[in-house]
Amino acid sequence: MIDALIEVAPQLVRQRQLLPAFDWSKANKQQIQRLVDRLAEADMVVPAWLARDILVSGHSLPPTATSALSVELLVLSRLNDMHSGRPVKEVLLEISELVMTLPPSGEIAVAMVRRLCELDASAEACAVALAAWPVTPQALHHARKVFASHLQTLPVLKTRVAGFSTASTFARALVPAFAKRGVRIEADEAPFGSAIAELHRLPPGTQASLILLDPQTLLESSWRTGFDAAASDLTARLDALEQAIAAHATETGAPLLINTLPTVTKPSMGYMDSYHEAGLAMLTRRTNAALSALAGRFANMTLIDTDVALARMPHEARHDPRLWFYGRIAFAEPAVNEIAEAYSAAWAMRQAKPVKVIAIDFDNTLWGGVFGDDGIERLQCGDDPPGNAFKAFQVECLRLKAQGKLLIALSKNNTDALEILDRHVGMALRRDDFAAVAVNWQPKSDNIRRIATDLNLGLDSFMFLDDSPHEREAMRRLCPEVRVPEMPTDPAERPRWLRGLTETWPARLTVEDIERPAMYLAERRARELKATAASYDDYLRGLEQQLTIESLTARTLPRVAQLHERTNQFNPTTRRYTEADLSAFLSRPKTTIVLLGTADDRFGKHGIVIAAVARLDGGTAYIDSLVMSCRVIARQIETAFLGALIEALCKQGITEVVAGYRPTAKNELVRDLYASHGFLPLDTGEQDVRNWIWRVNQQPLPASPFVTVQWSLR
Amino acid sequence: MMSAVATSDGVRPEIIAIFAEVFEHEAPISIATSPGDVARWDSLNHVALVSMIERTFGIGLSMDEMIEIQSVGDIQRLLARHGV
Missing domain, CATH: 3.40.50.1000 (HAD superfamily/HAD-like)
Structure with missing residues (x-):
């Protein structure tokens, strides 16, 4: 039967008859070779659809027949051709390239993963299976044993997962989603439907909270009191949710990832749904608007757009009513996988070094x-x-x-x-x-x-x-x-x-982010001035620099946190204060002073470029951090700022200022910062920190003739 | 996969494979095997079991049928009912 089909293969291929339905695992190696030869006799190549069927069934194709095939099929053919032992390095390299550029999916991914497992190439099997996820989740089933040991090699992220209905399927989907980006998530699942309570009381040691909202629970109404019930039930739930998110953001400081409600596909009021106060579309919009406002307020909250996450998914595949009634599972498996994928991508973005x-x-x-x-x-x-x-x-x-x-x-x-x-x-x-x-x-x-x-x-x-x-x-x-x-x-x-x-994608936009291109243009012009100035002093004088000093406020908090996060060079202590740390300082002005400076010059504004955190203890102040943007290095901004900072500290009754330098791979620039500003060495016996001290009436106040300092009246 | 569980009398090989995949259950199973006999057969994995049965055999089960499955025998009876 097979031999007879092969003899008439050229015709069958042209008409796409019989061969597409054929199970090639039943054919032997010689028969595959004969098929290729038979097509070649008719001046035909093996078409991609046929090659795919043959390769997925475990055969390889001779090199003459693979020239026109896609890379994934080519790689699969070479894997199938190997008998035992680990695949050669060349093939493994091709696989890792494939994973990065065009991740395989569907039955090709599954066949590749199975073959790689058979050949003991665990790392590659895992990589292909994870790259295929969530499009082809079955691939990971075939690699589950190697995946389990791969997970053990990844750094851990401790999270708490909670929802308004069953969050278990979500917690489960987070594991491959985060493993894809090199993180082993510990998705500690809160009791059923306890999202609000969880937001108020986060277990210690949790690095992030992941909350899953679903439209079924959030928009549920008894309809007992008519239209009013739908709107007022939601109002009550939204109030509780808003309070819980605000409490989480301000009290725990831990990152919170939460999703929007997806667009309504089955309206409750037909065409009135989008404008009547009790319409599901209207209620959804209200919820999402409230969430957006919260995300704008709290930097440690990331809002994941469920519609974007599910954009590729047909509506029937998103929600399975049987699962909803059987186990209060709001999102069907393919949908919850895509949502988990979006959470993981958002998390990776929060952690990644931004492209500037x-x-x-x-x-x-x-x-x-x-x-x-x-x-x-x-x-x-x-x-x-x-x-x-x-x-x-x-x-x-x-x-x-x-x-x-x-x-x-x-x-x-x-x-x-x-x-x-x-x-x-x-x-x-x-x-x-x-x-x-x-x-x-x-x-x-x-x-x-x-x-x-x-x-x-x-x-x-x-x-x-x-x-x-x-x-x-x-x-x-x-x-x-x-x-x-x-x-x-x-x-x-x-x-x-x-x-x-x-x-x-911007993780967060500060005023400085938006003004940055204009600032760099100003700098380009300043560089041009530098090229024409007779001396460096002339250049600095020509800049006409102004530095405005002010205390930390809620408005300036994001930028000061950003300076701490991003500054590596002009950063003597490398203490990275977050928005949560800084907002805690705001509430105890007696013991911690946070000052910042905004720079302007003849060519434009530079925004907030320098900040310091000083801790007061009796008559001594400790400069716990001093960070300056590298955009204004070598312009004596730091000199003017240090002068202003010390002056402000003296007004608080401080008589000595202690500052440290902790060497890192990148902060060589500020090794002599304090020495060059009149500080004296101070031996505290600490190994990895060099300390410096400035005493009132003994050392002069740092000052620069090229920077005009003023205090902000705000 | 199948050779390891050769003693699963009267159980269709596809179901043995599904149990290995969904519950990571490699021990022999029989017509009488029920959630009490399989460590990971909880309500959440029950959902995974049902969707795997649907995918493998190309059928759709109702919620009643989901609830009806309380043993391997129940699964085989459902498959017969759906003509697969």
Whole structure:
């Protein structure tokens, strides 16, 4: 029967008859070879659908038949071809690349995982299964034993999981979701429906709270008192929820991840649903608006948009009424997996070092065509296809700039390519939108390193966008710290793709974030002044710097926390005070003083660039932290600020100020900070800290002739 | 997977495989095997069991049928009812 089918395979393939339904595990190796030969005789290759069926059933295909296959099928064929022992390194490398770029899914992922387990390649089996999750959760079932031991190697995150209905399926789904991003989540499950109580009383040692809201419980109404009941039941629940979230945010300080309610698909009032106060759509909107307001207020709250998480999922697959009535399970398995995935992605984003700089290529990235070959007139960018896709991409770049990212032009071109930006009518970007430019024929890795030095930013805060796979590969190899995402080849796909790059999503936007591009432009101009000034003093004098000092307030709290979080160089103690720590200081002004400074100069505003936390103990003040943005290094801002800080401390009756320097890999810059400001060494016997002391009437107050200090009246 | 549980008389091999996967239960099972005999057969895994049965055999079960399953025999009877 098989042999007969194989002999007529060319016809069957053309007509897609019989062969698609055939179980190839029943065929032997010779028969597969005969099939390939038979097709070759008819001048045909093995089509992808047939190759897929054959490979998934455990066979391999001869190299002659695999040339046109996708990488995942090719890798599967090579795995099936191996008899025993671990697969060769080359194949393992291909697998790890596949996992990063085009994760396999469906039966291919399952077949790959099973084969890798058979070949004892546990790490790869796990990687493929996790990459396939949550699209193909079955793959992980096949790797469950290796997955269990893989989990033991990951760092632990202790969380408390609670919901308004059953949260067990959610807690379970969080395990692979977080393992995907290298975290072993301990999802300690609170009693059924206890979300509100949990928010008020978080068990000690918990690193994060994960709350799952569901529309079934939150929007439930008895309807006993008619329309009023639906609205007032929700009001009561929302009040309790708001109070609980506020209590959690202010009292525990632990991060809280919570989701919005998904869009209503079965309205309770038909077309009136979206405007009547008792309509489910209306109630959903009210709930989500309340949650949004809370997320805006509390930095340690992350709101996960359930609609975005479930966007790929058909509505029938989201909720299974049988599961709801059987076990109060509000989200069906595929949906709860996608939601868990969104929580994990949001958590990873909170932890990741933010991308601050986007370095962008010109030809075929910002516009279609090559300037050197096509000339300015024929470059594609504007309001008509295909140039409109490039213009849309530029608009996305402008959005990133508006969200505080610095744009860098990084192109291999003659310098006159820069003029395109201001001369071509179709461009959305202008030359001044770029905080720095490198348009020359040097390697892009050299250029990006030079710009990083100029801007005083680490390469690990850079992302590089280029349509050329060669340039991307070179950047990855030569500057491994730079993030280099794969870019779709079709320009039409790119604007949407750029929006989806989670690494560029802002975790939180402070005023400084939004003003950052303008500040860097001011700095670029200041650098130009420096190049023309006769001496450094002349340059500093020409800057006309002003420093405004004020005490910490609720308004400035996010930025001061951000300075503590991000500053590595100008940071003598590396104490990282969070918003919660700082807001605790606000409530005890007698023992802790937090000052901050806002800098301006002739070229623009720099925002809040320096802050210090001083702890008072009797007549002595201890500078527990002093952090300054690297944007204003070497401008004597720190001198003026230290003077103001010490002066303020003396007004509180302080007679001596003690400050420490704890060396790290990055803070060499401030090793001599206190010595150069008149502090004397103080031996406290501590091993890893060098301490310094300043005594009233014995040392002069630090002061700079180049910075005008004023106190804010706010 | 199947060779390890060769003594599961009268139980369909697909069900043995499902029990291994959902409950990580590798010991022999019989028609009479019920939640009391399987460590992980709790209400939550019961849901996973039902969805695995539905996926494996391409059928849909009602809530009554979900509740009706109290032993391996119940599963086989349901499968017969659905003609698989």
